[in-house]
Amino acid sequence: MTRSRPFSTRIPVVLGIPALFGIAFLVIPLLGLLVRAPWGSLITHLHEPGVWEALRLSLLCATLATLVSVAFGVPLAWALARSEIPGRALIRALVTVPLVLPPVVGGVALLLVLGRRGLVGQWLDQWFGISLPFSTTAVVLAESFVAMPFLVLSVEGALRGADRRYDEAAATLGASSWLTFRRVTLPLVAPGVAAGAVLAWARALGEFGATITFAGNFPGTTQTMPLAVYVALETSPDAAIVLSLLLLAVSVGVLVALRHRWVPTA
């Protein structure tokens, strides 16, 4: 008995009490959501117009944003971890800026560059007749902007942790660096890529500030769940709670399904 519960596992009071407060602080608001939910009218609220549209849009845009992040973020992470490009430290610092930047500011920045009068946007508009703001594409771009750094940092960490001697072994077998990346490096860091993708997806799903600034709030094209929740809160708080519950259920469901991928099971 004493052997299975060694003395060192006792939590000191000084740590235990703040830890309890920490748990309470994180969990009680979610419980509040459950307690205050209008369970009786749940079905009615779920069938209100726009609910499933918003959910579909959220899932679609978050998934597309994740794909964009993987497509561009994995090569970027590789370059940061493995190559000898000059100014690597600076690039890494720049990559992490969207992590700490308020999303609204990110949205404004996107608007200034890709808006119809923006630095790049005006040429897209003139030459190709493409206007990005206030479209579903804009939602994906806004979400990618805030989500990609999570993926880059996660994959870069995995690449740094991976044994580079496997790459050397592949090279001595005649593999080019691209083949080595595809057949050796990438499979070895796959758990890191998966973890990064889950983080990016979760971040994209919850994105609000950059989306509403750059893509606006149009039901059916740019109104994702967080936006729908915000709008509903003004008119029908019960609907907002139901939407929140739905978002909570979906994100928790996905994270639990992928949990073993990115949280090492103790």
Add this chain to the structure above:
Amino acid sequence: MSERSEGTAQHSERSERTVQQGERTIQKGGRSLSLDAALRVERPGFVLDIQLTARPGEVVALIGPNGAGKSTALRALAGLEPLSAGVVHLDGETLDDPAARVRLRPEQRPVGVVFQDYLLFPHLSALENVAFGPRAHGVAKRQARTLAQEWLRRVGLGDLASAKPGQLSGGQAQRVALARALAVEPRLLLLDEPLAALDAATRVDVRADLRRHLSAYDGSCVLVTHDPLDAMVLADRIVVLEAGQITQEGRPAEVARAPRTTYVARLVGLNLYRGYADGPVVRLAGSGEVTVAQPSTGEVFVAFQPSAVALHPERPAGSPRNCWPVTVSTVERHGDLMRVRLAGVPPVLADVTAGAVADLGLTPGTQLWAAVKAAETRVYPA
């Protein structure tokens, strides 16, 4: 006239030189099917500077203490470590020549490497690991798999093709690594401590197997090891590397019989001293002297087996010409015998039976007399 004849002489000299060069080229042609390398790698606090050659079919063992630069030399040959200076020729082709700005990347070199801990790709099966090289060289998928299956059969693992590296024993993983390196048909095979990761029992079998595969291999082979037994069994020639320099080179039997450094002597279990011979007496460089059977003069090495050393509790009366007081420092098991390390002038290793250890009460600090007959010593010029 005299000028002319001088000119003729010069001319003939030159043509002679041309002939010599021609011969050297031919020699190089003969040598051209082989490894011919001068490696210099400079790092803060360490310089590797060695000449290394290996004929086709020849197995050269690089042996030396930790940090001597063995693995660095191997990595330089594989192209994984840039040369500061030097040149690597293989079969007449230049793989590396920093002065001429030639440096083939590792994937461009016809070189196979068996790494110390094998580095089998953990996510690929044994078959896929072996097929990786041929695939990278553009062999079609099905053909590469057939080839890999054949290599696995050759190393005796035909039925483990689908096993992942994590499911293989150390000896099996070593064989897969060897098959993987050989499957690209390299002209130079490099093995970095190929047996170091194995336990003693497996080692004997795998060593014998490796020897069989190496003798079947017709390219040049360089093997890095710190185990003298591996070197003796596997290599045709031993190159001893200490602190980035070659300190001795020769056939295994030569090196074992006549070590030229303390490291090699300890490796092969000989007592070795350097000294100045004046007739039958050699005054040792450290201090002390040894009487030997073969008189000579000048700088010499004196060597004798630890089993030639007799230990006595008192100064022995009688014949031994060499007799000096010593103190036991350590006693270790060495095969069936006990190896006793003794401090004295000179210090010496002695092999005695376990019975003798008990009889003499050998524990660290015991005071004894060591005796060596002159006839047991060997002298060779330094």
